[in-house]
Each structure stands twice: as structure tokens, then as C-alpha cells.
Amino acid sequence: MTTVVVVGGDAAGATAASTAKRLDPSLDVVMLERGPDTSYSACGIPYWVSGDVRSSEKLVARSPDEHRRRGIDVRTGSTATAIDTSGRSVEINSHEHISYDRLLVATGGRPRRPPIPGIERAFGVQTLDDARRLQSHLARVTPRMAVVAGGGYIGLEMAEAFIKRGIETHLVERSPHVMGTLDAEMAELVEEALRNEGVELHLETEVREVHDDRVITSAGEHPAEVVVLGLGSGPETTLGEAAGLALGAGDAFVTDDRMATGTEAAWAAGDCAEVFHRVAGRRVSIQLGTVANKAGRVAGMNMAGGHARFPGVVGTAVSKICRYEVARTGLSTSECDRYGFDGVAVTIAATTRAGYYPGSGPISVRLIGDRADGRLLGGQIVGVEGAAKRIDVVATALWNRMMVEEVVDLDLSYAPPFSSVWDPVQIAARELLKEL
Amino acid sequence: MTTVVVVGGDAAGATAASTAKRLDPSLDVVMLERGPDTSYSACGIPYWVSGDVRSSEKLVARSPDEHRRRGIDVRTGSTATAIDTSGRSVEINSHEHISYDRLLVATGGRPRRPPIPGIERAFGVQTLDDARRLQSHLARVTPRMAVVAGGGYIGLEMAEAFIKRGIETHLVERSPHVMGTLDAEMAELVEEALRNEGVELHLETEVREVHDDRVITSAGEHPAEVVVLGLGSGPETTLGEAAGLALGAGDAFVTDDRMATGTEAAWAAGDCAEVFHRVAGRRVSIQLGTVANKAGRVAGMNMAGGHARFPGVVGTAVSKICRYEVARTGLSTSECDRYGFDGVAVTIAATTRAGYYPGSGPISVRLIGDRADGRLLGGQIVGVEGAAKRIDVVATALWNRMMVEEVVDLDLSYAPPFSSVWDPVQIAARELLKEL
Numbered sequence: 128m129t130t131v132v133v134v135g136g137d138a139a140g141a142t143a144a145s146t147a148k149r150l151d152p153s154l155d156v157v158m159l160e161r162g163p164d165t166s167y168s169a170c171g172i173p174y175w176v177s178g179d180v181r182s183s184e185k186l187v188a189r190s191p192d193e194h195r196r197r198g199i200d201v202r203t204g205s206t207a208t209a210i211d212t213s214g215r216s217v218e219i220n221s222h223e224h225i226s227y228d229r230l231l232v233a234t235g236g237r238p239r240r241p242p243i244p245g246i247e248r249a250f251g252v253q254t255l256d257d258a259r260r261l262q263s264h265l266a267r268v269t270p271r272m273a274v275v276a277g278g279g280y281i282g283l284e285m286a287e288a289f290i291k292r293g294i295e296t297h298l299v300e301r302s303p304h305v306m307g308t309l310d311a312e313m314a315e316l317v318e319e320a321l322r323n324e325g326v327e328l329h330l331e332t333e334v335r336e337v338h339d340d341r342v343i344t345s346a347g348e349h350p351a352e353v354v355v356l357g358l359g360s361g362p363e364t365t366l367g368e369a370a371g372l373a374l375g376a377g378d379a380f381v382t383d384d385r386m387a388t389g390t391e392a393a394w395a396a397g398d399c400a401e402v403f404h405r406v407a408g409r410r411v412s413i414q415l416g417t418v419a420n421k422a423g424r425v426a427g428m429n430m431a432g433g434h435a436r437f438p439g440v441v442g443t444a445v446s447k448i449c450r451y452e453v454a455r456t457g458l459s460t461s462e463c464d465r466y467g468f469d470g471v472a473v474t475i476a477a478t479t480r481a482g483y484y485p486g487s488g489p490i491s492v493r494l495i496g497d498r499a500d501g502r503l504l505g506g507q508i509v510g511v512e513g514a515a516k517r518i519d520v521v522a523t524a525l526w527n528r529m530m531v532e533e534v535v536d537l538d539l540s541y542a543p544p545f546s547s548v549w550d551p552v553q554i555a556a557r558e559l560l561k562e563l
Numbered sequence: 564m565t566t567v568v569v570v571g572g573d574a575a576g577a578t579a580a581s582t583a584k585r586l587d588p589s590l591d592v593v594m595l596e597r598g599p600d601t602s603y604s605a606c607g608i609p610y611w612v613s614g615d616v617r618s619s620e621k622l623v624a625r626s627p628d629e630h631r632r633r634g635i636d637v638r639t640g641s642t643a644t645a646i647d648t649s650g651r652s653v654e655i656n657s658h659e660h661i662s663y664d665r666l667l668v669a670t671g672g673r674p675r676r677p678p679i680p681g682i683e684r685a686f687g688v689q690t691l692d693d694a695r696r697l698q699s700h701l702a703r704v705t706p707r708m709a710v711v712a713g714g715g716y717i718g719l720e721m722a723e724a725f726i727k728r729g730i731e732t733h734l735v736e737r738s739p740h741v742m743g744t745l746d747a748e749m750a751e752l753v754e755e756a757l758r759n760e761g762v763e764l765h766l767e768t769e770v771r772e773v774h775d776d777r778v779i780t781s782a783g784e785h786p787a788e789v790v791v792l793g794l795g796s797g798p799e800t801t802l803g804e805a806a807g808l809a810l811g812a813g814d815a816f817v818t819d820d821r822m823a824t825g826t827e828a829a830w831a832a833g834d835c836a837e838v839f840h841r842v843a844g845r846r847v848s849i850q851l852g853t854v855a856n857k858a859g860r861v862a863g864m865n866m867a868g869g870h871a872r873f874p875g876v877v878g879t880a881v882s883k884i885c886r887y888e889v890a891r892t893g894l895s896t897s898e899c900d901r902y903g904f905d906g907v908a909v910t911i912a913a914t915t916r917a918g919y920y921p922g923s924g925p926i927s928v929r930l931i932g933d934r935a936d937g938r939l940l941g942g943q944i945v946g947v948e949g950a951a952k953r954i955d956v957v958a959t960a961l962w963n964r965m966m967v968e969e970v971v972d973l974d975l976s977y978a979p980p981f982s983s984v985w986d987p988v989q990i991a992a993r994e995l996l997k998e999l
Contacts, residue, residue: 138984171919171979185919188984405974416984417977438972445976454976483607483621515981516952520959522974527963536874538841538958540881540890541853543607545951548574548624548852 128155131430132217132227134207134366136160137167137254138416139397139423140233141189144199146427154431156199157225159217161206164255165191170416172258173281176265177288183255183262207234210370212390229392229430232367232380233423236360236398236414239277245337249276249354252285261355270294270352274342276334278305280446282357283317286326287449289353297327297349298357299334299342306453308444309507310460312474313453313493316509320449360414362399376401377412384436386426394430396422403439406457406504406525407466415444441525442505445515454518457505457525460495469498470505473558477551479513481543490514492555494521496531501563503531506552513545520552531559564591567866568653568661570643570802571669572596573603573690574852575833575859577625579667580635582863590867592635593663595655597642600691601627606852608694609717612701613724619691619698643670646806648826665828665866668803668816669859672796672834672850675713681773685712685790688721697791706730706788710778712770714741716882718793719753722762723885725789733763733785734793735770735778742889744880745943746896748910749889749929752945756885796850798835812837813848820872822862830866832858839875842893842940842961843902849876877961878941881951890954893941893961896931905934906941909994913987915949917979926950928991930957932967937999939967942988949981956988967995 133144136158144158158165166189174180191201202219209218216226238251250261273289275282278300289296298305298321304314305321305328318328329346336343342351362379364372372388372395375381380388380395384403388395397419404411418440428435443456463470472495480487490510497504506521508514524534534556541548549557569580572594580594594601602625610616627637638655645654652662674687686697709725711718714736725732734741734757740750741757741764754764765782772779777786798815800808808824808831811817816824816831820839824831833855840847854876864871879892899906908931916923926946933940942957944950960970970992977984985993 168917168919168979168984170977170984171917174920174979179921180919415977417975420984421972421974438969440974443974443976445978445981447978447980452981456974456976481604481607483604483616484610485615513952515976515978516949516956519973519975519986520952520955522976523956523959523963526969526973527959527965529963533874533962536857537955537962538857538876538879538892539853539955540879540892540951540958541606541851542881542883542951543604543610544883545881545888548604548606548856550955 128153129228130155130157130226131229131231132225133158133231133233134217135233135235135397136165136201136203137169137235138419139426140231141166141194142420142423143231143233143396143427143430144194145197146424147431148198150428150431150433152198158194158199158201159205159207159219160201160203162254162256163203165189165194165201165203167255168416169253172252173284173288175258176261176285177291183259186255207366210366212370212393215392227392230394231426231430232372232388232393232395232399233397234363234366234399237363238356238360239358240356241334241358243335243337248337248339249356251356252281253360264353268352272349272351273297273353273355274299274349274351275355275357277356277358279357279359280306280444281359283321283448284446285355285357286321287324290325297329297351299329299332299344301331301333303331308455308459310472310493313491313507313509316491317448317451317453320451324449360398362412364399367395367399376410379412384438385429386422386437387429394426396426402437405439405441407462409466413440413442441522443518443522445518450511451509452512452514453509454514455507456518456522457503458495459505459507463495463504468504470495471498471559471562473555473562475551475555475558477554478547479510480545481547484543488512490551492551494531494555494559496559496563498563501530501532503529503534517552531556531563535560564589565664566591566593566662567665567667568663569594569667569669570653571671571833572601572637572639573605573671574855575862576667576669577602577630578856578859579669579832579863579866580630581633582860583867584634586864586867586869588634593661594630594635594637595641595643595653596637596639598690598692599639601625601630601637601639603691604852605689608688609720609724611694612697612721613727619695622691643802646802648806648829651828666830667862667866668808668824668829668831668835669833670799670802670835673799674792674796675794676792677770677794679771679773684773684775685792687792688717689796700789704788708785708787709733709789709791710735710785710787711791711793713792713794715743715793715795716880717795719757719884720882721791721793722757723760726761733765733787735765735768735780737767737769739767744891744895746908746929749927749943749945752927753884753887753889756887760885796834798848800835803831803835812846815848820874821865822858822873823865830862832862838873841875841877843898845902849878851880877958879954879958881954886947887945888948888950889945890950891943892954892958893939894931895941895943899931899940904940906931907934907995907998909991909998911987911991911994913990914983915946916981917983920979924948926987928987930967930991930995932995932999934999937966937968939965939970953988967992967999971996
């Protein structure tokens with residue numbers, strides 16, 4: 128019998144385990160998960176904290192028992208403490224050992240924690256267990272003031288969740304703008320929306336110390352009974368690195384397009400593994416559930432003896448921040464600079480529906496093209512509706528390496544409740560074409 | 564001085580005139596329009612009739628005076644009554660003549676009217692003037708009962724508008740289903756929504772006679788103080804045909820990819836002109852504002868001496884029908900049969916947001932692929948939100964001739980308020996892949 132051991136039971140791990148078992152039911156698939164949960168939506172945590180979602184159970188797509196019913200040997204409370212890649216075994220909870228024929232390392236990500244005094248008091252919101260700890264804390268101390276350290280997606284979503292709970296919320300961000308994945312012009316729209324909702328923004332400010340009842344920043348002191356980390360996350364690679372797996376882009380595990388690590392019989396997928404960025408033309412480290420699911424599916428197919436390829440990502444992400452849908456894909460202006468592209472950007476303001484149709488609201492579209500050859504390089508959309516699924520048009524165009532000129536011609540849908548007759552993306556493409 | 568004469572002042576005509584003048588301000592651009600309006604949104608008419616839009620002026624994107632301020636010689640109330648393509652002149656209102664160096668025929672579409680007694684009593688809703696006549700009639704007779712003859716997009720939108728005005732509405736459709744552009748399974752969802760809203764559907768029923776106070780159908784008689792045509796429209800080609808312009812697909816004017824007609828110095832664009840269908844691989848006749856605008860832009864660029872190409876359409880259309888966004892692109896199953904493709908279809912039911920996120924609702928996605936080579940051929944989406952912009956992902960995929968397999972891998976956006984972690988389009992693609 129062939130044994131597949133999967134380390135990690137969330138997006139990438141659980142998808143890989145399920146896929147492998149489905150494709151080859153003869154496989155013995157063991158999934159090790161250090162926490163109590165499998166296949167949960169970490170992206171849903173802010174909505175549980177805000178109260179929009181009633182219980183943590185709702186965030187679980189597939190529980191350990193459901194996986195077990197599908198034939199997977201799920202072991203929760205099982206931390207993989209060491210991997211012996213030559214002897215092909217995994218040590219569990221420092222004492223038990225399990226042999227594998229094929230291994231997937233899907234250890235996920237870990238929230239960034241700046242090395243400052245008291246940072247261990249700040250709550251991460253990476254796992255459902257993190258979220259439960261935060262919820263207990265909130266129930267126990269019913270805070271009047273909160274500090275969110277860092278203005279990435281999760282930080283902004285948590286800030287909004289706290290505001291919804293009636294907690295005065297301060298967001299502290301080191302950079303001049305929140306959301307480093309957006310260009311400044313678009314980030315400013317988001318900042319305005321956050322301020323309108325009541326979030327106190329402290330930009331170009333650093334957190335210096337975290338205490339039980341206050342946070343000290345480079346600009347002063349804020350009383351705060353709860354502090355949350357919103358600095359984004361990086362790959363969690365401690366286990367695999369100790370076992371000799373090579374690190375690549377952004378210190379994530381090196382992988383090829385089959386999600387193989389280069390170490391024999393070992394695959395990696397999810398937040399801990401690098402993937403190919405089709406626009407940048409290089410491998411990158413990205414921590415996103417969609418990517419983890421897709422890469423996990425490919426790893427699972429290959430661990431079941433298949434020959435699946437993961438064709439890469441284009442850098443798509445979306446979030447709902449207060450009144451806005453905030454979406455991005457491809458390269459931002461600063462990424463163009465970093466990767467050596469001569470990016471030209473335009474930003475246009477349009478309406479989400481035909482101007483005369485009731486409920487029409489603002490939407491801003493920024494498109495970036497390559498001065499060298501006229502190719503589309505990236506897009507960012509901030510709007511009161513229709514930004515999320517509109518970014519997918521840009522993502523699909525990037526996937527296919529479309530020219531800006533071609534985007535103008537795309538046969539996109541139009542009816543007054545959904546768009547102007549030239550879709551805002553195409554209005555932006557027309558303007559960008561003039562600049563190129 | 565070079566004179567450009569444009570016959571028709573709505574989407575294609577006005578876009579072409581504006582584009583030509585903008586690119587070459589030395590051109591003398593004359594735009595002939597038989598009605599009083601230019602550049603209006605015919606698609607917005609149902610929303611004026613329903614009361615969602617307050618006045619017809621709101622539907623005008625650019626009035627004759629606004630065009631004049633941009634240097635275009637707009638002549639409203641000017642019907643082109645003949646064209647002499649060898650002498651290069653256009654006869655206006657049967658007595659005046661104007662010479663041209665370059666001509667655009669943009670005579671638009673005309674609503675289909677079955678040849679039955681009293682059909683002249685039925686209102687078209689093709690032009691703003693048509694809509695004004697209908698509105699006067701409604702104001703005068705305040706009907707209690709309405710009949711809509713035909714279940715195309717415009718028919719359904721008008722039926723909904725009448726219901727909103729409190730008019731009992733009967734929709735009579737000859738085929739077994741409304742919306743011939745959808746496959747039966749998807750059309751049934753729309754029918755259910757219409758019935759829930761109070762529209763009386765009479766399928767497989769023909770209108771036989773139209774009287775002032777009633778309509779006689781193959782199934783009986785309905786009292787009705789207003790009858791509207793909802794049978795869709797075809798190309799209006801009478802003028803150009805008499806002048807010797809060749810007719811092609813669907814009896815629209817033959818055009819090449821520069822929107823030239825083959826007759827010297829004569830271009831055609833909009834509802835009256837054929838365009839290339841990239842998925843079907845042939846020229847087709849399509850009556851849609853988006854296509855008219857895009858083809859008009861290309862014609863305008865070429866009439867100004869440019870060398871623009873119109874790369875074609877993929878058959879995208881969307882409408883809001885009661886609670887649903889109803890969208891389609893590419894080939895339907897019946898179009899696959901007609902054009903000789905071995906189409907394989909799957910339909911999946913999903914949710915518009917993460918299942919646990921408040922406000923999540925149903926969305927159905929149907930995808931069609933080519934059994935011969937695994938290529939995506941078409942898609943249809945009916946959902947309470949997110950169908951309109953989601954079809955654009957399918958349209959962009961079709962534009963780029965993507966394989967179904969690739970659609971599964973697309974890097975589409977995900978956050979709980981907008982989608983499940985696998986977008987419904989990708990869930991459908993995965994299912995379709997199994998069938999192929």
C-alpha cells in the first residue's frame with residue numbers, strides 16, 4: 128500500500144488529500160493537522176469577529192469527520208515535529224513516527240510579527256484557533272479601544288470588524304499608505320472609506336511596544352485592550368527547512384510546475400510554497416486561499432500518479448473594505464519597477480451602472496501597460512460594486528497576455544443596471560492606449 | 564475639404580462621427596438622423612417606462628447640440644431617402660442632396676413585426692421616439708392589461724416594466740421558452756422569476772390579431788389596452804440595399820474587418836451591419852449597443868484615414884430580469900448544432916458568495932465545451948448577483964480561445980462577500996472537464 132502523508136489540513140493540504148484519494152482510492156492518505164480544524168475559511172474570520180457570521184462552525188467547509196468519511200485518515204492535534212526525507216518518515220508530536228511514500232508539506236503561512244516588546248500579546252487571525260482565542264478575549268474584556276498593527280487586507284478587514292462591534296479602532300501602518308499591494312492613488316480611496324467608517328488611521332507610524340492596556344507607537348500612545356496583527360503573513364517553512372527542503376522566492380519552498388520540491392517524493396503547496404507569476408515571469412511567494420486550493424489540487428493529482436501542471440498566478444486579490452470592493456491583479460507600479468518593466472499607468476473614474484440607472488455609484492479603475500510592447504501588466508479597481516468580478520476580466524486578460532489595445536475590443540456585457548456601454552475597464556484601456 | 568456623411572445618429576453613427584472628427588478635425592462630418600435624438604440609450608427605455616428613470620432626457624448620452632459643439636454638422640429630422648454610390652451623394656427627405664467623399668450607413672435595426680392583422684397597433688421600443696409614443700399612450704389610456712408579443716430581452720424587460728406600473732401583463736411567446744439565446748434549462752429559471760413577479764406567460768402561443776382593446780392568440784383572447792413588440796430586431800437595410808450595398812449574414816450589410824462594405828467609399832456599422840463571430844468562426848448579424856459602439860469606433864477611425872480592425876464579437880449579452888441577472892456569451896447548445904460544433908454542456912448550481920456570508924444567493928452557471936478539442940465554446944449564467952460581470956470572464960476566455968482545462972486554473976479573485984473559493988465559473992469548468 129502506498130502511503131501519502133500530508134502535513135497541514137487547511138486549503139492546500141486538505142484539497143491535495145481529497146484530490147489524491149478521489150483519483151486513487153487505493154492510496155492510504157494521512158493528513159496531519161496540529162489544530163482541531165480542517166478545511167476552514169481563514170478569510171471568513173473577520174466576518175465572524177464582526178458578527179456577520181454567527182459561529183466558527185460556519186467557516187468550516189469540511190470537518191475532520193467529513194474528511195474521514197471520504198477515506199482520509201485525519202489526525203488533528205498532530206504537529207509534525209520533524210521530517211526525515213531520506214528515511215521517508217515524519218515525526219509527530221516529538222514521539223510518534225509515520226512512514227510515507229509521498230509527502231506534501233502544506234504548513235501554510237504565519238503572520239508577520241515585528242520583534243518588539245510585548246508583541247506576543249497581539250492576536251494573530253491566521254487560524255480558526257487564533258480566532259477563537261481572540262473571540263474569548265473580546266468576550267472577556269469587552270474592549271473599548273483596539274489597535275490593528277498593519278494595514279494589509281486582513282488588518283483592514285479586522286479594523287472594520289471592530290468598528291462594527293462598536294470598538295474605537297486605531298490602525299497603525301508604517302508606510303505612507305495602507306494596502307501595499309495597491310498603488311498610492313487607489314490606496315487613498317480605501318483610506319477615505321476607512322476614515323468615513325470611523326477607523327483612526329495612523330500612517331507612517333510604527334508600533335514600538337504592546338502592553339495589556341495600551342500600545343506605544345512612534346507617534347504616541349493609544350489605550351487599547353486588544354491588539355491584532357494585520358501585517359500580512361509569510362511562508363511557514365521551519366519544519367521543511369530543517370528537513371532540507373530548499374527555499375526559493377520570498378523564502379517559500381522551491382517548487383516546480385508540478386508542485387514538486389526537488390527533494391525526492393516531497394511536494395509542497397499553499398502559503399508555504401512558491402508559485403510562478405505569469406506576468407512577472409518569475410516565481411513568487413503569495414499567501415492566498417485561492418492559490419493554495421489550486422496548487423493543492425495539482426499536488427494531489429501528481430501524488431496520485433498524475434501529471435498535472437500548475438500554470439501559475441497573475442496576482443489577483445480582492446477584499447471588501449467598508450463601502451468599497453477593492454481588487455487588484457497583475458503588477459502594481461512599484462512591482463513594475465521592482466521587476467524591471469516600464470509600466471505606464473492611468474486611473475479613470477467611472478460609474479458602476481449607466482449614469483441614469485438608479486443606484487449607480489463610483490468606481491475607479493487603474494490599468495498598467497508595458498511601454499515596451501503595449502502589453503497589459505496589471506489592474507486595480509476600487510468601487511462600490513462590481514470591482515471584484517470586474518478584476519477577473521483583467522486577470523483573464525493578463526493570463527492570456529493580452530495587449531491593452533485588445534482589451535478595448537473585448538466583447539464585454541452591457542445593460543444599464545450593470546455598466547456603462549463601454550465598461551469602466553475598457554474606458555481605462557482606451558485612456559491607457561493614448562499614453563502608450 | 565473632405566466630407567464624411569453618416570446616416571444614423573445613434574450608437575454606431577454617432578460614435579463613428581465623433582471618432583472621425585476627433586482624429587481628423589479637418590473633416591467635414593455631417594450626421595443625418597431622421598428622429599430628433601442622437602446618442603441615446605435604447606437599452607434604457609424599459610427603465611423609463613417602469614419609472615426607474617424619470618425622463619427621456621436622462622437616456623440621451625450626447626444631444627445634437629453637444630455633437631454640434633464638437634464640430635459635427637448634425638441634421639435631425641433628416642431621413643436619408645436615397646444613396647447614389649457612383650455619384651457619391653445622399654438624398655435627404657426626398658428633395659435635398661448632399662455629396663460625400665466617405666459614407667457610413669448606420670441605419671440600425673428595426674423591430675420584427677409578424678405580418679398579422681392590426682400589428683401596426685403594437686408599439687416598438689426601438690427608438691426614443693417610439694418610447695415617447697408609448698409613454699403618451701400609457702398616460703392617455705392608463706391600461707389595466709398589457710400584452711407583450713415575444714419573449715426576447717426587450718420583451719421581458721418591458722413585461723417587468725409594465726408589472727412595476729401595476730399593469731396586468733401577458734407575455735406571448737411562440738417557442739417553448741422565452742429568450743431563444745439561452746438553452747432551455749437556463750430559460751426556465753428566467754420563466755420562474757417572471758411568473759413570481761406576476762407576469763402571465765403564454766408559451767408555444769402565437770399572436771394572431773391585434774385590436775385596440777384585445778389581442779387574439781392561438782390559445783384564446785386577452786383584453787389589452789397596450790401591446791408591445793418584444794420579438795427582437797433585425798437589420799434595417801432598405802436604404803442601403805436600394806443603393807446596391809450587398810447583404811450578408813442575417814441579411815445585414817456585408818462588411819470586412821475594417822467595416823468597409825465593398826462598395827467604394829462606403830462603410831457600415833451597428834445593428835445593420837454584419838460582424839465576425841470569433842467562436843462561430845463566421846460573420847453574423849447581431850443587434851446590440853456594445854457591438855454598435857465598437858464597430859462604429861472602428862469605422863470612424865478608418866473614415867478618418869486610419870487602419871483600424873474590428874476583431875469581432877463572441878456573442879455576449881446580459882439583462883436584468885426580475886430578481887435575476889441573466890447573461891450569456893459564445894455559442895448556446897442550439898448554436899453549436901447549427902454551426903456544426905460537437906458541444907458538451909454542464910449546468911451547476913452554486914452560491915454568489917461564500918455559503919456562510921450574509922446575503923448569499925443562488926447562481927447557475929452553464930458552460931459548453933467542444934468534445935473535439937476541449938475548447939470552451941460558450942457560457943450562460945443566471946444569478947441574483949454577479950452574473951453580469953462573471954459572464955465577462957467567460958467572454959474574455961472565449962476571446963482568447965481558451966481550453967476548458969485552462970479556465971479551471973484561472974487566477975480569479977476570491978473573498979467571502981463575492982464568491983466561493985472556487986468561483987462558480989470554475990466549478991462549472993471542473994464539471995465540464997469531467998464530461999469532455
